[in-house]
Amino acid sequence: MAPTDDSPSSSDQGINVSRRTFLKTAGVGSLATAVSTVAVSEAAAQSGPAVVGPGEVPVTLTVNGRRIELKIEPRVTLLNALRNYADLTGNKRVCDRGACGACTMIVDGRTVYSCSTLAIEVQGKAIRTVDGLASGEALHPVQQAFVDSDGLMCGFCTPGFVMAMVALLERTPNPTVEQAKKGLDGNICRCGTFVRILEAAMKAKVARA
Amino acid sequence: MPPQGGAQGRGGVPAPPPAARIPDKYKWPSNPTLLSTRVKRLDAPDKVTGRAKYTFDIKRPGMLYGRIIRSPLAHARIVSVDLSEAERAPGFKAGLVWKQPGTEVLFQGDEVAAIAADTEERANDIARLVRVRYEALPHFATVEQAMAPDAPKVFPMGNTRPGSAEEAGDLAAGFKEAAHIVEQTYSTHVITHVCLEAHGTVCEWDGDKLTAWVSTQGVHASAQQFAEGLKIPQTNVRVITQYMGGGFGSKTNIGAEGLICARLAKQANAPVKLMLDRKEEHLAVGNRPSAAAHIRAGVSADGRLTAFDATSWGTGGAGATSNFPLPYIYNFPNRRRVHTDVYINSGLQRPMRAPGHPQGCFLTEILMDELADRVRMDPVAFRIKNLPEKAPNAMWADYFAIGAKAFGWDRRHSTGVAQPGPIKTGMGCAAHRWGGGGRGSRAHVDIMPDGSVVVKCGTQDIGTGTRTIVTIGAAETLGLPVSAVKAEIGDTIYPFSGASGGSTTAAGVMPAVRATAAKALEALFAKVGPAIGADPSTLVAANGRIFVQGAPSKGLSWKDACKRLGTEPISVDGEWVDGLSGNGTSGVQFTEVDVDIETGIVRVKRVLTVQDCGLIVDRLTAESQVYGGIIGSLNFALFEDRILDRNTAQMVNPNMEWYLIAGMSDIPKIDIILVDGPEQRARGVIGIGEPPTVSTSAAIANAVRNATGVTIRSLPLHPHRILQAIEQEKAGGTL
Numbered sequence: 001m002a003p004t005d006d007s008p009s010s011s012d013q014g015i016n017v018s019r020r021t022f023l024k025t026a027g028v029g030s031l032a033t034a035v036s037t038v039a040v041s042e043a044a045a046q047s048g049p050a051v052v053g054p055g056e057v058p059v060t061l062t063v064n065g066r067r068i069e070l071k072i073e074p075r076v077t078l079l080n081a082l083r084n085y086a087d088l089t090g091n092k093r094v095c096d097r098g099a100c101g102a103c104t105m106i107v108d109g110r111t112v113y114s115c116s117t118l119a120i121e122v123q124g125k126a127i128r129t130v131d132g133l134a135s136g137e138a139l140h141p142v143q144q145a146f147v148d149s150d151g152l153m154c155g156f157c158t159p160g161f162v163m164a165m166v167a168l169l170e171r172t173p174n175p176t177v178e179q180a181k182k183g184l185d186g187n188i189c190r191c192g193t194f195v196r197i198l199e200a201a202m203k204a205k206v207a208r209a
Numbered sequence: 210m211p212p213q214g215g216a217q218g219r220g221g222v223p224a225p226p227p228a229a230r231i232p233d234k235y236k237w238p239s240n241p242t243l244l245s246t247r248v249k250r251l252d253a254p255d256k257v258t259g260r261a262k263y264t265f266d267i268k269r270p271g272m273l274y275g276r277i278i279r280s281p282l283a284h285a286r287i288v289s290v291d292l293s294e295a296e297r298a299p300g301f302k303a304g305l306v307w308k309q310p311g312t313e314v315l316f317q318g319d320e321v322a323a324i325a326a327d328t329e330e331r332a333n334d335i336a337r338l339v340r341v342r343y344e345a346l347p348h349f350a351t352v353e354q355a356m357a358p359d360a361p362k363v364f365p366m367g368n369t370r371p372g373s374a375e376e377a378g379d380l381a382a383g384f385k386e387a388a389h390i391v392e393q394t395y396s397t398h399v400i401t402h403v404c405l406e407a408h409g410t411v412c413e414w415d416g417d418k419l420t421a422w423v424s425t426q427g428v429h430a431s432a433q434q435f436a437e438g439l440k441i442p443q444t445n446v447r448v449i450t451q452y453m454g455g456g457f458g459s460k461t462n463i464g465a466e467g468l469i470c471a472r473l474a475k476q477a478n479a480p481v482k483l484m485l486d487r488k489e490e491h492l493a494v495g496n497r498p499s500a501a502a503h504i505r506a507g508v509s510a511d512g513r514l515t516a517f518d519a520t521s522w523g524t525g526g527a528g529a530t531s532n533f534p535l536p537y538i539y540n541f542p543n544r545r546r547v548h549t550d551v552y553i554n555s556g557l558q559r560p561m562r563a564p565g566h567p568q569g570c571f572l573t574e575i576l577m578d579e580l581a582d583r584v585r586m587d588p589v590a591f592r593i594k595n596l597p598e599k600a601p602n603a604m605w606a607d608y609f610a611i612g613a614k615a616f617g618w619d620r621r622h623s624t625g626v627a628q629p630g631p632i633k634t635g636m637g638c639a640a641h642r643w644g645g646g647g648r649g650s651r652a653h654v655d656i657m658p659d660g661s662v663v664v665k666c667g668t669q670d671i672g673t674g675t676r677t678i679v680t681i682g683a684a685e686t687l688g689l690p691v692s693a694v695k696a697e698i699g700d701t702i703y704p705f706s707g708a709s710g711g712s713t714t715a716a717g718v719m720p721a722v723r724a725t726a727a728k729a730l731e732a733l734f735a736k737v738g739p740a741i742g743a744d745p746s747t748l749v750a751a752n753g754r755i756f757v758q759g760a761p762s763k764g765l766s767w768k769d770a771c772k773r774l775g776t777e778p779i780s781v782d783g784e785w786v787d788g789l790s791g792n793g794t795s796g797v798q799f800t801e802v803d804v805d806i807e808t809g810i811v812r813v814k815r816v817l818t819v820q821d822c823g824l825i826v827d828r829l830t831a832e833s834q835v836y837g838g839i840i841g842s843l844n845f846a847l848f849e850d851r852i853l854d855r856n857t858a859q860m861v862n863p864n865m866e867w868y869l870i871a872g873m874s875d876i877p878k879i880d881i882i883l884v885d886g887p888e889q890r891a892r893g894v895i896g897i898g899e900p901p902t903v904s905t906s907a908a909i910a911n912a913v914r915n916a917t918g919v920t921i922r923s924l925p926l927h928p929h930r931i932l933q934a935i936e937q938e939k940a941g942g943t944l
Contacts, residue, residue: 073330084329089266090259092454094405095487099866102405130259143257147249150829153837154672155256156405156454162257184873188865190405190455191672192837194876 052120059120063088064132074120078112079103081119082129090131090159101187104160104167105129111167111186130159133166142166145204146197153191161187165201169208175201228648231720231788235686235727237824237890242751243685245885247829251677251691252452252670261452264424265484267411273302274332275473275483277466278322278339279493280314283554283858284348284363287312290322291340298338300331303477307469313346315364315527316554317859318492320465325473325481348554350858352499352524355551364528364552372521372532372548383516383543387507389583390516395572396501396923397906399524399851400844401491402561403870406454408494409484410467412474418445419471423463424484426456427708429667431463432701438468451699456671457841458560459495461708466494491863495559496851498531499523500568506541508580514595517541522549523568525558533565537573538605538640539595554858555851560710562838563643563899567845567906574639574907575922578914582624588911589613589638596640601892602793605640608819608884609797612638615882616799616817625918631807634814635916638799641903645822645896646792647717648785651704652725654683656733656779660768662687664726665697668706668718673898674830675714681827682722687730688750689767704782712896715826716790719894725783732779733770740773741765791892796820798839798904800877802912806935809928811847811913813877816905821884823895828883831897835881838901844871846906850925 053074061068063082070085079096082088091114094102098116105114106128133140139147142165152158161184168175168183175183180201189197237244255261292304303325308314314321322339326332347363349355355368362368384390404424411422419441425431428448436443453460470483485494502521509515523531530550581591593606613619621636628634653665664683670676679696687694697703707717730750737755738745741763749758756764764770801815816839825831848869852861862868906924913931914920919938921930 076330080329083266084268087268088259089262089268092263092265092405094407095865097487097864097866099864100405130257134258139254139257143254146257147253150250150253150833152250152253152256153674153833154405154455155252155261155452156263158256159259181873186872188405188870188872190403190457190841190870192840193833194840194871194873195836195879196833198873198876 057120060123061119061127062125063127064129070119072119074118076119077115078105078117078119078122078127079114082114088129088131091129092156092159094156101164102157102160104163104187106163106167111164128163130162133162140166141207142169142200142204145200145207149196149200149203151193151196151200153193157187157189161189161197165204168201169205173208174205177202228785228787231724231786235723237789237893238685241685243681243691245825245828248677248681248691248827250674250830251680251696256452263406263452263454264409264411264422264450265406265454267422267482269411269413269480272411272480272482273325273327273477274329275323275325275470275481276332276336277320277469277483277489278324278336278341279489280319280321280343281317281859282314282343282345283317283350284346285314285343286346287314287321288342288344292322292324294340295324295335295338298331298335300326300328301335302326302479303473303481304339305469305472305476307465314343316492316556318489318556320469320493323469323473325477348858350553350853350855352501352522352551352553355553356522363554366528368552370550372530372550374547376545378543380516380518380543380545384507386509386515388510389580390505390507391576391579391583392505393576393579393922394501394503395575397499397568397571398924399496399499399555400561400849401496401851401868402457402459402494402559403849403865403868404455404457404459404490407485407487407490408460408464408466409482410463410470411480411482412471413480414475414478417441420447420449421467421471422449423467424453424460425450425463426460426669426671426710428669428699428701429705430461430708431467434463435467435471438463439471446701448701449699450669453669453671457562458564458710461560461710464494487865488863491851491860491868493556495561496526496556497561497567498525498529498558500531500533500572502535502572504572504576506576506580508584510584512584512586512591512594514539514541514580515543517544519546521546522551524551524553524555526553526555527557528552529557531558533568535569535572537566537569538597538642539573539577539592540597555853562841563903566641566643566903567842570639570641570904571907571910571924574904575910575914575920578637578911579920589618592638592640601888602795603642604795604821605797608795609638609640611882612797612799612817612819615880618799621915624915631805633804633806633916634801635804635912635914636799636801637908637911637913637915638797639904639907639911640795640797641900642793642795643712643900643903644792645712645716645794646790647707647711647713647715647896650706650717650721651782651784652721653704653780653782654725654729656729656771656774658771658774658776658778660771661695662689662693663695663697664722665703666706666718666722667698667701667703668714669699669709671709673709673714673834674827675709675718677830678715678826679718679722682719683726686723686726689753693753693767712898712900715896716894717785719826720789721783721785723789724786725781728781728783729779732781736773737765737770788893790894791823792895794821794823794895794897794900796900796904798908800905800908800912802909802916804913804916804931806917806931809931811909811926811931813843813847813909815878815880817880817882818901819882819884820897820901821889822897823892824890825883825885826894831883832881834897835883835901836879838899839879839905840871840876841902842905843877843909846909846924847926850927
């Protein structure tokens with residue numbers, strides 16, 4: 001049943017604007033007018049977003065606890081910034097469209113497909129990549145589990161899977177097999193290492209406990 | 210020449226003289242320390258830390274980025290190629306025309322030109338500034354279009370080409386003898402290799418010497434191809450592949466992308482990295498050809514195959530073959546098969562893991578279940594009844610019995626039996642074979658006075674664990690742990706070895722490593738014997754010691770023994786020898802599936818395989834190969850599909866979101882029975898990379914048939930096809 005023109009629209013969106021109010025304030029004007037009923041900072045409304053690029057600009061990334069100063073075009077992805085400009089090649093480019101997970105990194109505690117993240121947008125965030133997981137020769141428990149279970153073959157999907165598993169176990173330290181599968185469903189392997197990657201997950205969760 | 214496993218064809222080069230045999234002392238040990246055990250993959254730490262450098266990761270000082278400009282059209286004449294705008298762009302460093310105006314492009318993705326620029330971003334921009342004008346020409350998107358009687362002549366050699374034709378026995382008599390005849394059409398589809406690491410190279414010139422990092426399955430083969438393509442001495446070429454991210458058969462040739470990269474680097478006088486993107490990977494660097502056959506087959510009342518008559522065809526793209534073995538494995542005493550290659554305007558096929566066998570297996574195995582049902586025989590019993598004579602490389606009768614028992618095959622209901630609810634369960638089986646075998650590798654072993662050991666071999670590790678098995682071969686021979694031996698591979702500065710294809714690497718490399726390490730050991734014995742007052746011929750190496758056989762205390766530790774070398778290391782070359790490897794593997798697979806007949810979704814619950822491979826070198830990596838092969842075949846059956854628009858012949862899904870590959874939740878329980886024991890060990894080392902990927906898809910399709918009572922004779926088993934087949938069955942039957 002459609003709401004009447006006077007009744008507020010669904011309040012579970014957190015926006016309390018009735019159709020009538022919206023039409024009155026929007027008119028045929030811009031979006032800026034229509035949202036004037038919602039609090040918006042004066043400064044932002046007047047100056048608009050800052051323009052950066054298209055040429056190279058300074059971008060500072062915090063990767064594995066280190067600051068990396070780069071000069072790159074704003075359109076450079078986080079993946080390419082680290083691979084091409086910072087020689088952190090542990091992370092691989094495979095599909096470049098957020099469909100395979102090979103480029104998985106952890107940014108502020110969440111997994112991201114770094115091929116589909118702009119480097120310039122993750123300045124100031126804590127970026128973790130496979131390159132920073134081991135401590136010298138000592139492997140991270142997840143990495144060790146991959147080695148022990150032989151959860152790899154050509155190895156090209158491995159860094160992405162390792163990061164996905166690290167994030168999974170940090171969030172869900174004692175996953176069931178189903179939870180582990182779901183947590184790793186964002187990564188694809190062509191060699192067919194899934195069986196042993198899952199074994200590695202079950203091994204690593206015990207090792208971390 | 211139909212694609213076969215086993216030894217590489219040598220085309221016009223006379224056969225080599227027979228190889229030396231391994232001395233009895235150095236046959237594979239009956240009680241090995243390392244062989245057939247589970248040895249962890251030695252380069253796993255480098256891979257899990259990201260330290261491993263693949264071609265895609267290589268960065269050279271002053272390196273530029275290359276990009277290929279490719280045809281968007283399926284068939285066209287190139288009218289003009291204009292690089293002038295590209296040349297004026299900031300960051301442009303080199304450019305070339307690959308196909309001259311007046312020549313034709315034959316598929317979407319065919320190479321036309323290339324540029325190199327100082328950053329990857331600018332290379333992408335500048336590639337778009339290359340102006341190519343095309344005159345569109347007629348094209349084919351499907352084999353039906355190419356085979357139509359009124360089809361235009363798109364290919365100069367003809368749209369079709371006769372392939373192999375075989376005949377045996379008396380076909381008419383065979384059909385007369387048959388109590389039941391099945392006549393149907395079966396087919397499989399085109400898939401691409403989807404190597405996660407793209408094809409590509411980094412090329413760097415030093416005067417007229419070329420160093421190329423290549424994502425390749427064959428470093429020495431690549432060096433030869435660069436030399437031939439660039440018309441430079443092969444001694445001037447060095448190819449390096451320490452790590453590569455998957456080939457599956459598509460990386461045995463450097464391709465246009467390799468030569469283009471080298472030319473750009475020469476022109477720019479700077480190193481160039483040219484790696485393909487995912488779309489190019491789908492379009493232009495290989496695929497598994499399609500296969501189809503119209504088959505008429507007969508079976509006697511008591512379940513013997515009597516006749517097989519097939520007309521087959523398939524497409525390998527714009528001018529390549531599509532052949533495959535048919536019939537596959539089973540004994541049809543009277544048979545005829547005529548094959549035709551059909552050309553369409555798509556990328557050319559390249560060998561894909563067990564070339565021809567997944568196709569031949571599928572086309573034969575669905576038929577086998579149909580014939581078994583005609584005579585009301587259990588599918589396993591029917592297969593066993595019609596196998597060729599048992600032999601060490603033809604053990605299916607035993608493997609079917611072992612596998613059926615382990616799988617619980619006796620719980621299988623017959624096809625067509627009603628089951629309650631929308632989820633139907635079924636079981637299926639299939640058999641496969643493969644050649645493997647291999648020869649011709651060479652190796653070098655150094656034993657240093659401080660006891661350190663290195664074995665060098667110009668082979669490559671394509672993800673199979675070659676680096677590990679080379680180490681195992683030397684360590685087993687020298688009586689050392691794997692940690693005491695270093696393997697150096699993946700570089701043409703190391704002795705010649707063939708490309709890794711056909712599952713030939715283990716059998717090609719292990720004998721060379723064993724023979725060379727043995728030669729080195731004998732040289733060490735010659736020095737140690739006098740030092741401890743023992744006849745060198747009585748010495749053996751085991752558990753890190755050199756000692757007189759039968760008198761272990763009369764000897765030295767490895768380190769002390771090597772000190773006797775003084776300042777002169779032992780440094781020996783060796784090569785492949787006979788007596789340590791074999792040829793020919795056989796295996797069977799069983800699957801259990803659930804089919805939801807309301808959604809059409811197939812879920813594979815269990816797979817079991819019985820597989821042999823001669824002497825197992827590293828049980829851990831061998832098992833991984835089996836898991837991988839099975840999952841690859843599951844993908845072939847259920848998910849991946851190279852879809853061409855039937856009007857434009859352009860690929861609809863050249864990516865990884867619509868080109869479907871299994872994820873973790875799609876993987877069934879997989880049980881591997883890797884056949885071991887004195888008989889298999891006596892056969893020597895045989896490869897295992899390809900056999901496990903041959904028969905899973907056929908076993909899945911047979912399980913789907915058993916589950917639903919509906920026969921689907923083509924792949925992939927996508928939900929809408931399951932539903933269509935169920936509707937057809939209701940309307941008039943497919944069984």
